[in-house]
Amino acid sequence: MPNSAKVGDIICTELIAAAKKDRNILALTTDSRGSASLNPFARALPDQLIEIGIAEQNSVTIAAGLAHSGKRPFAFSPAAFLTMRSVEQVKDDVAYSNTNVKLMGISGGNSYSYLGNTHHSLQDLAITRAIPNLEVYMPADQFQARALMHYLVQSEHPAYVRIGKRALADIYTSEAAAFQRPGQGNVIADHGNDIALVAAGETVQVALDTAAILTQQGIRAQVIDLVSIKPLDTDLLNRVADQTHRIVTIEEHSIYGGLGSAVAEALAPRGDTKVDIIGFPDEPAIAGTQDEVFNYYGIDADDIAARTVRQLTH
Amino acid sequence: MDIQALERKAAEMRKTTWEMIYRAQNGHTGSDLSCADILVALYYQVLHQTAESFSDPDRDRYVQSKGHAVEILYSVLADRGYFPKEDLLTYSQFNSPYIGHPTNHINGIELNTGSLGHGLALSVGIAKAGKLDGRDYHVYTLMGDGEQAEGSVWEAAMAAGNFHLDNLTAIIDHNRLQISGLTVNVMNSEPLADKYRAFGFDVVEIDGNDMRQLVDTLQTRNTPGRPKLILADTIKGKDISFAENRPEWHHKIPTPEQYQQGLAELDEQIGGLVHAK
Structure with missing residues (x-):
């Protein structure tokens, strides 16, 4: 049996490691630190976690303002709300203004299962990939999540990452094989x-x-x-x-x-x-x-x- | 600059704007004219920022949330040397960066705005970054009063109060008109002062076409821990007699006759201020 891991947990671990070295790296949450697997980040680096409350549009635009001032924000929200409620903020304040915001869509796709269609993000790719100047990624296992995070923490480019909720079996055996470049x-x-x-x-x-x-x-x-x-x-x-x-x-x-x-x-x-x-x-x-x-x-x-x-x- | 020189500058910037809009046959005339004094106070007296230092991380920031009043912003930036004045001739021309809403392709413009309700949240992010980094720059943002109907304004206002951003000053160009008529009739957002106080702001109500009041208020430091809102009562279409307080002048383009009459009124204004000095 292959090993498995939750991509969200891997992302949190990698973000903590990077943020310890670079205090400009920030995590923004919208009352979503638990579902974003960010509790370890909040404990390790409380000053680098910004709680925005349940306001996804606000989170994206505030992240853009932070990025414009030299910060490297990772804005975590459920993918459905991040990409659909906030789509104009993503288009104008992140992609068009070219601010270095990483949009981290958690519980993506059908992850929320019984919570229903308000919580599903089954249109997020259609929306995000139609926006100029926005990269779009979907990690498939822990190796790819790790390699992708190594890229994202040093990239200067706006990006959206769709992250599932459940543990994923390993596809790869090394980070190098999993993700090389955009x-x-x-x-x-x-x-x-x-x-x-x-x-x-x-x-x-x-x-x-x-x-x-x-x-x-x-x-x-x-x-x-x-x-x-x-x-x-x-x-x-x-x-x-x-x-x-x-x-x-x-x-x-x-x-x-x-x-x-x-x-x-x-x-x-x-x-x-x-x-x-x-x-x-x-x-x-x-x-x-x-x-x-x-x-x-x-x-x-x-x-x-x-x-x-x-x-x-x- | 002394107050009278600033007033004269504001009249000159109104004239530049009037000329630009007539030349391009495009623009938000009434909105530009109402906030001309606010922009002149900021760019000639208040902002710690110059064309040369625009990339300085310690510069003060100005984010124009009411992006449609871009012609007055271009006029002021050109006059302050952020780009050549000849560039204004390309406003609203094919492939020009000088389009009808601010873009950061232009020196002096922080971020792209135009869709209303974004500027305050952008400014919250910039102000929060200043706090995190211990920099003492100040962030100013200008909104419209019609814009107050956007819910995102209030999300941002809540965050500004929550984060105790005393390095943030929001200004509302309170001209009481929007494209369809009186703001109180379109969607009543009053009482704005009470609402912003409830969100944690200090609120100062002034005559937003009075240069002395503008400069004094903008230069007064915030109460520690509190963002500031300046509710600037203004006249839409200010200083063009037939455009003042007329909602249709939100983005009306003058006829040749109106253009000449407007020019004459603005020249008289400028002349009077030169004479007074």
Whole structure:
């Protein structure tokens, strides 16, 4: 069994380590230090944690003001509120004004499960990747979270990071393999050129599991972890398209505007590659645990493998 | 500068603004004219900031939350040497950085504003950073009174009080008009003084077109631990007789005849102030 870890815990540990060395690094929370796994940060560096109260718009703009004055703020809020309630603050005060704010969207996607659609962020990628001058990341395991944090604490660029809630099994065995630089995706399994499965964040494991099932059925798949939704690794996607001409994207996001859309937009001009977008349909998500909901919508390895086999054999 | 020289400067800046808007056939005339005295007081007398020292981390900051009154800001910045005065000729031209709301592509402008309700929170962040770093710069932000309907203003006001930001001064250009009419009729945000006091501010109510009151109030240090709000009663369209207190002049462009009449009125104003000196 692989090890697993909560990405939020890793981010907190890395942020504490960096903030101890650089007092300009700040964590902003919106009554969310617990769910952001920031209690250790609050205990270790109370003067570098700024509590904004339940006011996500205010947090983003205050972070922009802090960044403009030389601070390196990491603004933590539930991803749904951070990206949707505060979208104008993100667009104007962070991206457009080019302030070095790191927007840390916790409990992303369907993480809040039974708390319902007010708390889901299944449109955050569509929103954030349409904003100029904003990088967008989705770490898939603890190694990638660690490597990404090493980049983020020294980067001067606005970025949004979507972080899930549950512990994620290790995908990688080293930080160097997990994340190198903005706009670089990873081929994490390469069984052949029948099809490529493209994922990011929590669905990377789904893609790996899907590839394993396909292998048993004689279908050789590649698995791509994009990690950097924006900038997008279009070189890698084109290489994979050259080899497979068939791509399945798997995301914890609406099928509109997210990872699948990004891949399709990048590859559409080629005219020779089919992109099958798997994600949440255009409806309020059904209630359930993350696994139950993924299964219901066919965002699970068995369903995706079956769907892929059907498409390849027809 | 003495008060009379500042008053003359304000009249000159109104004229530059009037010319710029007429040339470009674009701009927020009434909003510019109402806050001209506030900007002149800040940039010629109060702010510890110069064009050359704009990147100095210890400079005072000015964030113009009511970004639409950008023509008066450009006029003042050009006059203070932040960029060449000829640049004003490109205002509202294709591919010019001098657009209808402030952007930080221009020397002298801290952050991009325009969507209302952002400037106070930006200023809270800047002021909080000053506190964290032990720097003694002061942050000033100018809002409109119509802008007070934005909820984000009150989130920021709550934070300013909560963080005891005595290095922050917010100014409301209280001209009582917005694009659709009287602010009390569009969405009544009064009593603003009571509201800001309740959020932890010291509130000073002044005539915002009176240079002496502006300079005195802006130069008075905050009570320790408290942000300050200056509720500056102003006249929208100030010093153009036919634009004063007329909501349609929020962003009306003068006809050629109106332009000439306005110029004559402003020249008379400038001449009178020169003569008085």
